[in-house]
Amino acid sequence: MSKKVVSLLLTATMVATLAGCGGGGDSSDPAADSGTEGGSSAGAGSTDESNADESTADAGTETPADDVEKPEEITIMVDGTVFTEENGRDQFMAKLEELTGIKINVIQPDHDAYYDVVGQQIAGGDWPDVLILASTQMSSYGSEGVLWDMADAWNNSELKKRQEANNGAGVVESMFIDGHLYGMPATHGNGCVTYVKQKWLDDAGITSLPTNFDEYYDMLLKLKEAEGVDYVVAASGFLNAEAPYINYFPEFYQDAWPSFYQKEDGTWADGFAEDSMKEAMRRLAQGVADGVVDPESNSYATSDVRNKFYDDSLGVFTYWAGTWATNIKNNCENNGLDGTMAVMPPIAEVTAGVQGQHDGNGGYIDRVSPAWCITTQCENPEGVFKYFIEAMQDGADTQFLWTYGVEGTHWSTAAETLYADTENAKTYAEGEFHMLDNLETPGSQYTKAHIDPMLALTALANDPRETTVAPEALAAQELFNANSVGAFVVPSTDAMNQNNGDLMTEKQSLVTKVALGQMTVEEAYEEYESQGYAQMSQEIVDSLNAQ
Amino acid sequence: MKEKKKNNTMAKIYKYRGFYLMFLPVFVFAIIFFYAPMLGIRYAFTDYNGIKEPTFTGIQNFLRMFSMHNFWSAFWNTIQISIIKLLLTTAFAVIVSILLNEIANLLFKKVVQTIIYLPHFMSWVVTASIFSLILSPSSSGLVNTFLVNIGVLDANSTIYFLGTSKWWRPAYYIINIWKETGWQTVIFMATLAGINTDLYEAAAIDGAGRWAKMRYITFPQLRNTILTVIILNLAKVMNLFESAFVLQNNAVLDVANVLETYIYYQSFNSGSIPNYGYTTAVGLFKSLVGCVLVLVCNHWSKKVREGRGIV
Numbered sequence: 001m002s003k004k005v006v007s008l009l010l011t012a013t014m015v016a017t018l019a020g021c022g023g024g025g026d027s028s029d030p031a032a033d034s035g036t037e038g039g040s041s042a043g044a045g046s047t048d049e050s051n052a053d054e055s056t057a058d059a060g061t062e063t064p065a066d067d068v069e070k071p072e073e074i075t076i077m078v079d080g081t082v083f084t085e086e087n088g089r090d091q092f093m094a095k096l097e098e099l100t101g102i103k104i105n106v107i108q109p110d111h112d113a114y115y116d117v118v119g120q121q122i123a124g125g126d127w128p129d130v131l132i133l134a135s136t137q138m139s140s141y142g143s144e145g146v147l148w149d150m151a152d153a154w155n156n157s158e159l160k161k162r163q164e165a166n167n168g169a170g171v172v173e174s175m176f177i178d179g180h181l182y183g184m185p186a187t188h189g190n191g192c193v194t195y196v197k198q199k200w201l202d203d204a205g206i207t208s209l210p211t212n213f214d215e216y217y218d219m220l221l222k223l224k225e226a227e228g229v230d231y232v233v234a235a236s237g238f239l240n241a242e243a244p245y246i247n248y249f250p251e252f253y254q255d256a257w258p259s260f261y262q263k264e265d266g267t268w269a270d271g272f273a274e275d276s277m278k279e280a281m282r283r284l285a286q287g288v289a290d291g292v293v294d295p296e297s298n299s300y301a302t303s304d305v306r307n308k309f310y311d312d313s314l315g316v317f318t319y320w321a322g323t324w325a326t327n328i329k330n331n332c333e334n335n336g337l338d339g340t341m342a343v344m345p346p347i348a349e350v351t352a353g354v355q356g357q358h359d360g361n362g363g364y365i366d367r368v369s370p371a372w373c374i375t376t377q378c379e380n381p382e383g384v385f386k387y388f389i390e391a392m393q394d395g396a397d398t399q400f401l402w403t404y405g406v407e408g409t410h411w412s413t414a415a416e417t418l419y420a421d422t423e424n425a426k427t428y429a430e431g432e433f434h435m436l437d438n439l440e441t442p443g444s445q446y447t448k449a450h451i452d453p454m455l456a457l458t459a460l461a462n463d464p465r466e467t468t469v470a471p472e473a474l475a476a477q478e479l480f481n482a483n484s485v486g487a488f489v490v491p492s493t494d495a496m497n498q499n500n501g502d503l504m505t506e507k508q509s510l511v512t513k514v515a516l517g518q519m520t521v522e523e524a525y526e527e528y529e530s531q532g533y534a535q536m537s538q539e540i541v542d543s544l545n546a547q
Numbered sequence: 548m549k550e551k552k553k554n555n556t557m558a559k560i561y562k563y564r565g566f567y568l569m570f571l572p573v574f575v576f577a578i579i580f581f582y583a584p585m586l587g588i589r590y591a592f593t594d595y596n597g598i599k600e601p602t603f604t605g606i607q608n609f610l611r612m613f614s615m616h617n618f619w620s621a622f623w624n625t626i627q628i629s630i631i632k633l634l635l636t637t638a639f640a641v642i643v644s645i646l647l648n649e650i651a652n653l654l655f656k657k658v659v660q661t662i663i664y665l666p667h668f669m670s671w672v673v674t675a676s677i678f679s680l681i682l683s684p685s686s687s688g689l690v691n692t693f694l695v696n697i698g699v700l701d702a703n704s705t706i707y708f709l710g711t712s713k714w715w716r717p718a719y720y721i722i723n724i725w726k727e728t729g730w731q732t733v734i735f736m737a738t739l740a741g742i743n744t745d746l747y748e749a750a751a752i753d754g755a756g757r758w759a760k761m762r763y764i765t766f767p768q769l770r771n772t773i774l775t776v777i778i779l780n781l782a783k784v785m786n787l788f789e790s791a792f793v794l795q796n797n798a799v800l801d802v803a804n805v806l807e808t809y810i811y812y813q814s815f816n817s818g819s820i821p822n823y824g825y826t827t828a829v830g831l832f833k834s835l836v837g838c839v840l841v842l843v844c845n846h847w848s849k850k851v852r853e854g855r856g857i858v
Contacts, residue, residue, distance in 0.1 A: 116815050123597030123823065140820045144598045230685040237797070291703070295684060298710050299796040313685075497596060497820050501813045502617055505800065512797035516710060531616040 071383045073103040077121065077131035080111030081370070082450050086440040088409040092449070095406045099398045100391055112301075122146060129378040130388065133183055135175070135368035136243055140492040142182035148374040148381040150389075151181040159184075159390045159458070168457025171369060177491055178547075183371025184389050186402065187455035189487065191366045192247045193321045193480050195328060198340040200227055200315035212348045213283075216251050220292040223315045233316040234294035236302040238284060239511040241504050244365045244487055246280075248318050252287060254349040256280035258507055260490050260544060268544035270537045272507055272528075281524070284515040298512050310335050321364075321480035322454050323447040326470040330444050333424075343476045346483050363483040392451075393458040403460060404435070404468070405449040411435050411468075418445065433464040447473070495543035499536045506533045591828040596820045608828035618829065620801060621809035625833075628716065628791065628805060629784035632723050637777055639724050640731035645765055647732065648739045649757070660736075663729030675793035678722050682708040707798075715799040723790065731776070738772040739765065774851045778844045785837040806833045 083089045085108070093104050107128055109117035115137060121127065122141065133141065141147050154160055154172065163169040171185055196209070196219075204226035210216040220232045235248035239258055246253040256279065257271035271277055287293035294314070297305070309317040310331045319328065321343075329339035346363045372389050374381045391398040404411050415430040418437055426445075428434045435446040453465035454477045510528060513519040519527075528534055560567060591608055593601035612618050643663065650656040666674070681689045684707040691705040700706065708714045746764050755763065788807035795803035804812075810829050814821040 119597075119815065119821070122820075125597075141598075144596065144820060146598055239797075295707050295710060296679075298798050299679065492820070498822055498825070501815075501821060502615065505617070505797075505812045508797040509800045516707065516798050518711065518798065532614075 068382045068386045069380060070387045071102055071129075071380045073105065074129040074378070074384055074388060075105040075107065076388075077107040077109075077118065077128040079108070079114040079132055079370075081132070082106075082108065083405065083410075084108060084111075084440070088406060088439055091406045091409045092401070095401055096398070099401060100387055102387060127375040127377040129384055130372060130374055132370050133373050134242065134370050135487070135489045136492075138175075138183045138371055138373060139177055139489050140497065141373070142177060142180060143492045146375055147182040148376050148378060149180045149182060150184060150374060150381070150385055151176065151179065153382060153385045154181055154184065157386075157390055159393055162393065162395055162458040166457060166459045171457055171486075174486055175368065175371060175489060177489055183373040184385075185369035185371045185457065186392055186451050187369055187457060188481075189367040189369035190321060190452070190455055191244070191364045191480060191484055192250070192318045193364055193476055194251065194316060194318045194344040195309075195325070195341040195476075196223075196344060197312075197315045197332075197338070198342050199338040201342060203227060209342055209344050210347055211345075213251060213254065216347050217287075217292070220287070220316065221290065224292055227315060229313060229315070230291065231294035232292045232314060233287075233318075234297045234300060234305045234308060234314055235318065236297070236300045236305055237508070237512075238297055238515045239508045241508060243490070244367045247365050247367070249284065250318060250350045250364060251347055252283045252293075253280045254283075255351040258511070259504075260496075260540060262488070262544075268541050270541055273525075273534065273537065278521045278525070281511055281514040281521050284511070285517055285521075288515050289517055293515070295516055298516065306331070310337075312337055322452055322477040323469075323473050325476035326447055326473045327444070329470075329472055334443060341472065343479050345479060351485075363485050364480055366480075366484040366486045368487045368489055393456070395458050395461055399451065399456070399458065399460050400462075401449070403449055403451040403453050403456065404464070405446065409436070409439075410446050410449060419443070433467050435468055491544065491547060493540065493543035493547065495539045499540055503533055503536050503540070506531070587827060588831055590824050591831045593824045594822060595824040595827075597823050598820065601824065604824065608822075608825045609832070611825065612828055612832065617804065617809060621804045621806045624802060625785060625787055625805040625807075628719070628803075629787050630781070631716075632720060633777065633780050633784065635720050636724055636727050636731055637773065637780075639728045641735055641769060641773060643728055644732040644735035644739060644769075645761060647736065648765070649761075660729070660732070663732070665729070666726045667730035669726065671789045671793045674722065674726055674790075678718070678794070679709060682718060684708075684710075709794060710796060710798045712799050712802045715795070715803055719790070719794055719803070722794065734776060735769060735772060738769055742768045771851065775848070778848050778851065782837070782841040782844045784840065785833050 083092045089106065089108070093106060097104055107121070115134070118131065118133070118137065127146065133147075138147065142149075160169055160172070163172060168188070171188055172181070175181060175183060175185065200223050201207075201219075204219075204222040206219055206222060210219050223229075223232045238249070239245060240248070243259070245258050246256065254276070256274070256276040258277055259272065260268055260270055262268050284293065288295050294300075294308075300308075305314070305317065306319070306328075308314045309328070312332075312335070317328070325341065325343070329341060331339075333339040350363060372392070374384050374389070378384055392402050393399055407413075411433065412428075413431050413433050415428060415432075417425055417427040418434075419425050424443075426434070438444050438446055447468070447470075453460070453463060454469060454474065506528065510519070510524040514521055514524050590601055592603060592605060594604045594607075595601035647656060647660060650659070680687065682691075684691055684705040686692060686702075688705070690708070691700065694700040695702050695705065706714060708718045742765065747760055750760050750764055785806065787805045788811075791803055791805045792808050792811065795808065806829065810826045813826050813829070814823075
């Protein structure tokens with residue numbers, strides 16, 4: 001009898017113990033969560049909450065006493081802006097799981113095919129919980145009910161306060177579509193500025209950068225003559241299929257916009273039919289005919305143009321501001337070239353297409369930032385927003401991870417010499433923060449992780465960016481920030497979904513043919529009308545106006 | 548009588564149960580991978596974006612398709628490019644096979660064969676990159692530089708072969724000949740190897756030279772094989788994607804866009820959610836045309852191959 005009593009007691013104790021273990025691991029316990037998130041230390045690179053401002057520390061380490069449950073496991077779909085497998089994705093995700101307490105499964109297609117795979121994944125019906133989407137896709141999928149509306153969650157979040165404190169909330173507000181917010185940007189959108197090789201300028205005896213199109217074109221002609229090259233400037237495509245369409249040839253497009261936009265009176269129009277677009281096409285054609293614009297821009301991938309710039313085949317290159325300024329400089333220097341670049345302020349005629357109408361200024365286009373979206377198949381969207389998306393901009397350890405990566409893999413504070421025995425040798429003292437050598441392309445240092453420190457929407461406590469951001473990157477970014485106009489999100493309609501594939505293909509074809517001199521502008525627009533594309537465009541405009 | 552027949556069939560199945568058992572995996576495979584996906588055909592008659600439930604629209608997608616200029620352009624491009632490519636590569640394969648057959652030195656013959664087979668194993672992406680460089684209008688383009696150096700072209704008027712409608716197709720055919728001729732010679736070489744050497748000896752006794760032997764023995768012996776190859780490949784002319792996709796660009800879509808790339812652009816070039824109903828309709832139309840071609844080819848095949856069809 002006593003044996004039976006003892007065994008019953010032992011069983012009861014064991015059950016109670018197991019139940020206790022389960023309770024301790026309950027992710028819905030806010031106290032347990034805050035301990036996990038706030039207790040980690042990432043060494044010298046970690047944030048010191050005692051020094052961080054109050055709102056930052058609160059948001060990064062505490063969970064308000066609400067009933068938002070932390071998800072145990074989520075699946076995310078990301079492009080190449082998150083570390084790829086070759087660049088230490090496993091280490092990054094392991095650290096992220098440690099900081100968030102969420103098991104994260106990653107789907108990461110090839111960067112260039114990302115949106116093709118997203119389309120297939122969505123059509124297949126097996127949606128990830130979270131995915132990165134560009135503005136056009138976000139608008140389309142949002143209108144079709146694929147994406148969870150995070151407007152309320154954001155409005156009631158600490159994240160909004162932190163972004164407001166850092167002048168970052170406006171970026172989020174510009175992403176609202178009819179009162180809905182389908183995605184959370186991690187940074188400002190950023191955009192492209194025009195880089196000119198200083199050596200080429202010197203060789204051509206050009207002492208000041210152009211301020212208008214005539215001067216710009218004159219500069220291209222002089223550079224061609226001085227260097228004896230085939231062409232001076234190129235881009236990946238004369239017209240891109242995705243917004244912001246024209247940002248690689250801003251000087252030629254100027255105020256033209258090849259797609260749909262909302263006019264000041266609130267009605268919608270297709271900029272492709274306007275005179276500004278016709279003039280832009282004529283300028284491109286002239287550039288190709290004069291041998292300053294590379295005709296093979298028609299078939300180049302972005303990497304082709306970069307490589308041509310790095311191997312000195314080109315001297316002018318419109319590309320991303322910020323850290324890309326450093327990448328461009330380093331890659332040119334790695335090829336034995338002078339890496340000094342002159343960054344051009346936008347010429348007078350560059351009004352960022354129709355975007356300029358929104359605030360009357362103009363300049364380069366600050367694109368709508370890609371955003372982190374939560375799908376409606378996600379079982380716990382509030383939890384994912386709070387513990388994954390909001391944590392990404394917590395101003396503390398998790399934001400640090402998304403900004404600089406993992407200690408020992410992407411950055412370090414150890415005393416060491418990188419690229420020893422080369423002319424690019426860099427020596428760092430103990431405790432000095434520095435980015436490490438790129439795992440995939442040895443010879444160049446990492447500059448950032450997913451969040452560009454210069455574009456962050458929230459302040460990062462103990463941000464080492466003063467030591468990591470190179471002066472040329474900072475200069476390019478500041479020039480862009482001072483001379484750019486925010487883009488806007490175009491809503492999606494059935495007519496757009498139905499017709500825009502055909503329409504965009506035709507627009508690209510016509511612009512290219514005119515640029516290559518195979519067709520005049522008049523012939524192009526005659527074809528546009530006669531083959532029904534003008535009608536197609538009007539149907540989309542009507543559908544946008546009917547919304 | 549009927550009952551007896553049924554029993555007889557069952558008895559046969561039982562007798563050959565081992566064979567039926569071996570056939571079972573193939574049957575299941577065919578059902579799952581060939582026939583089950585055909586259920587997707589129904590989307591051609593719906594408005595379907597892959598997210599919301601499809602809504603029945605009858606033949607609207609087909610009416611829209613037939614009204615689209617780009618569709619018809621892609622359709623005729625597919626037919627023209629495929630057939631010309633087929634005829635050219637087959638003709639070159641026959642010529643190369645006959646020439647190879649004339650080589651007496653076995654080692655040299657094998658080396659040549661191996662060299663001309665190799666391009667077949669190169670991916671189309673790599674092939675496109677190589678020929679983009681070779682045909683580039685810049686000073687790094689091999690062909691243009693050569694033409695400039697021999698005085699055919701002026702340095703300022705080089706030809707953008709892959710970016711001009713007039714030149715794209717000739718360039719495409721040449722690239723295809725370079726890549727596929729070698730591989731296609733395999734089947735012709737096998738036929739040539741099977742020709743009775745007595746015929747050549749008899750012809751030699753009759754005073755026939757090399758050219759006469761080729762004309763009166765080799766070529767007639769190859770004729771059936773040539774027709775078979777053409778007929779078999781004719782049934783596949785609608786399936787043209789990779790080679791056209793990697794070599795085309797925005798400047799040449801009027802001559803280079805084929806049905807499968809048209810479907811691709813419809814799906815991925817809108818920046819928004821494609822109508823899979825429409826793209827399925829285009830795919831279904833393509834399959835129907837392909838099906839008709841198979842039946843026509845089958846008919847021809849029976850005539851040419853003495854009653855043996857391809858299906």
